[in-house]
Amino acid sequence: MTFNLYFIRHGLAVERSEHTPDGDRPLTPEGRHKTERVVKRLRELGLGLDALVSSPLVRAQQTAEILTAVYRLPIETWPELAPDTPFETWLARLLVWQSENPTVAAVGMVGHEPELSNWAEILLWGGCRDAIALKKAGVLGLTIPRTVSPVGEAFLFLLVPPKILL
């Protein structure tokens, strides 16, 4: 038994400034527009999602809302998808989630770099060499075995920057 995990990086957000805490930075109009086009294209291509999970940060939530508008799925928010979360913390949440959602075949997770690509590497090879690049509004697709220890057991089938999907 396996499920597909799609890591989706948030779209382009406004720059950091004194007046905007990092977690409150929204998508730019261009970031919103490009993300909308990417998500519509994913749906057209037949990419199915049964569940949607997001980091609590504004730029991730806004990206998840774009996914919700197309996929008609509720957003589940995980603090474990926020920046600087250790892999083990996120994995513990994933394992609880997969035991609670045994029939989900494909889940989208909206989050941040470098966490998403680093976690993907650990799931694929058991370690991280910063060898994968996930662009803003890009998508990375993994097949994950439903075991208590998926580390080093995943399978990579998709890595696309948004320009491929526009």
Added chain:
Amino acid sequence: MTFNLYFIRHGLAVERSEHTPDGDRPLTPEGRHKTERVVKRLRELGLGLDALVSSPLVRAQQTAEILTAVYRLPIETWPELAPDTPFETWLARLLVWQSENPTVAAVGMVGHEPELSNWAEILLWGGCRDAIALKKAGVLGLTIPRTVSPVGEAFLFLLVPPKILL
């Protein structure tokens, strides 16, 4: 200094039979049509190639001919891209090639599975766990440092099945 290496798996070919040696199997009409659409789409998306290398097998050569028609590049044929070639044999040829082609920024290499995805894993992580899937007429993009030992030093930026490119 780096260059981009695009591994391109040949398109769908006719099945093995008593009368057709493996190396002589041509693309099916569907395989040819889908590969043509994929290659045109890659060009539309701005994927640039400066050089084109192919396995000598018929299904790879026919795939390379489709690339040639769109990219207007000559086909260089390497026996080291044929099935069952050890990674080290292919790498030795690559190192000679890169010293002879110091200005090439992007090369397409048409070959076979599981060799292409296994070699990609070795370039990325120094070993292979069969953790990457490259579909027929799919594309895998790596950035390779121009060093004498790129093993474990590459960077993955693209992995697309053909359905994303149709």
